[in-house]
Each structure stands twice: as structure tokens, then as C-alpha cells.
Amino acid sequence: MPVSPPVSPPPVSRLSPALAVSPALLTLPGLLFFPGLFLLARRALAAIAGCPHGRATVLAARLVSSVQAVMASTAGYIISSSCQHVIDDQ
Numbered sequence: 001m002p003v004s005p006p007v008s009p010p011p012v013s014r015l016s017p018a019l020a021v022s023p024a025l026l027t028l029p030g031l032l033f034f035p036g037l038f039l040l041a042r043r044a045l046a047a048i049a050g051c052p053h054g055r056a057t058v059l060a061a062r063l064v065s066s067v068q069a070v071m072a073s074t075a076g077y078i079i080s081s082s083c084q085h086v087i088d089d090q
Contacts, residue, residue: 045059
């Protein structure tokens, strides 16, 4: 019977303990930012632009979706560009 090679231990994280934050704590800013942006945009559109309530709600939702898309695309670009050295080394 062939003997399987020993399993190596997982790599040690090089992050400082201050940066090791629980995933639940990382979701908290998003839970506050996006609904807050929606409410702020809806009120601003209704007050400043004089939009009816329904139209202000739709426009605010589209604005929040656009901001979220830009943030997600930026995060994807940062992650892919930081991992490029791994692909180049192979």
C-alpha cells in the first residue's frame, strides 16, 4: 500500500491580532451604511428635488445599488490585483 505524505499544518496568518476581526463584526458597518444611505437619499430626493414618495424610493434604491456595485467591483479589483503575484510565480 502506498503511504500518503504527511499533511502540512495550515499557514500561519501574518495579520496582527488587532486586524483579526470576527466576520460578524465586519458586517456591522454594511448593516448601518447601506440602509442609512437609502434613507438619506430618499429624504433628500423628496425634500430637495421634490420627487413624489414612490419615485424617491425607486431612485434611492437605484443609487444604493450603484454604490454597492462600485464598492464590490473595487474590492474585486483589489483582491485580484493583489493575488496576481501568485499567478505570475507559477
